[in-house]
Amino acid sequence: MQKGIERTGYADFWxxxxxxxxxxETKNYVPIIIGLTLxxxxxxxxNIQVEPEAxxxxxxxxxxxxxxxRLVAETIDVDLETLRSLNPSLLRLATPDDSFFELHLPPGTAQxxxxxxxxxxxxxxxxxxxHRVATGETLTSIAKKYRVTAAAIADANNLERNAALDAGEKLIIPATQPQSETKRRLVSYRVRRGDTFLGIADxxxxxxxxxxKWNRLKSNKVGRGMVLRIYTLGGAPEISPARARSRSRKKPAQPIAGGAAGGAVAVNHN
Structure with missing residues (x-):
């Protein structure tokens, strides 16, 4: 569907x-989902009788x-799929950077x-x-698994560099994100009819x-046709004064095809 949006400038299914x-398959299953929702x-x-599940x-x-x-699952000792099944709204392997977001955990694991x-x-x-240590594992073998150094794991857990590990012991792994996960992704989104500011953020x-902040707005008011800048991974990159001046000399961006009703999305990679 994303390719269709980029080709036409419309974000409306119909x-x-x-x-x-x-x-x-997309043309077939979306109407089915809409029908089932209605x-x-x-x-x-x-004339359908439904008994809601508890x-x-x-x-x-x-x-x-x-x-x-993955960190949450490892912290409370549950498998990742169990955690994801309790949080079906999450389409990625991380929660949103939202102080109000509620994460669901198996009963008895919050503490x-x-x-x-x-x-x-x-x-x-x-x-x-x-990481929970398995029988026979060492700092070196664990470090290779997570692509970090044994010294980094030892320092994060206040261990000697040559410390022996006990099976069942839990370690903090100071891993780093792959570059593909930390790369900022800029999305320009045109507000369409029915959109709300908080709905777009969500x-x-x-x-x-x-x-x-990214759009220099003082309130949560948005109007149909407004184009918002959204950085979907991480914050907005710092722009040096020289770079900012060079950008100001560029020609104004062309309007996104499709008009206000289309809700067009254009994707750039910084």
Whole structure:
């Protein structure tokens, strides 16, 4: 669908459908999802009896900032898929950088999470990991697995460089993010009918504060046709005065094709 949006400038499914730029499977399953949603909202109207399932019991925590789901899973000793199944809204391996975001954990694990995550600096939550030592593992073998040095692991855990490890012991791994995960990605989004400021921020997994800062806005008001700058990974890059002046001499950007109703998205990589 993204390719169709970039080709036509429209972010409306039915417009893309009419222009025949969608893969066959996309053209088929989206209307099915819409139909099922309408039925679910008013099952009685369609003579369908539904017995709602009881909500899945979970613990709820607010990390306060972005955190890698793998680190969370390793901290509370659950598999990653279990954690993802409890948080179906997360399409990536990290939570949004949103102080209000609620992360669902298996029952009885919230206290353990809070206690263990306190050992890792919050600004390292999207890169550092936890590792439970298996029989026969050494600092060197673990370091190779995470592509860090044995000395770095020893320092992070206050261990001697040649320390023997006990099976079952948990270590902090001062890993670094691959370059592809830290590369900033700039998205220019044209506001369309029905969009709200907070809805756009949620869609791109960014905070409202950052979205206002990137676009020099004083409030959460957005108007149809407005184009917003959104950095989907990390913050906005620093721009030197010289670079800023050189940008100001460039020709104004051409309007995004498709008009205000299209909700066009253009993607750049910095």
């Amino acid at each position: 417009e893309l459908y009419k222009r025949n730029v969608l893969p066959r 039925i679910a909202k008013d099952a009685a109207h369609y 909500p899945v019991p979970t613990d709820v925590v607010k990390p306060g900032r972005a955190i890698d789901l 353990k999470f809070s206690a263990e995550i306190a050992d890792i600096p919050p600004y390292k939550w999207v890169s550092w990991r936890r 869609r791109f997994s960014v905070s409202a504060e950052d979205l206002r």
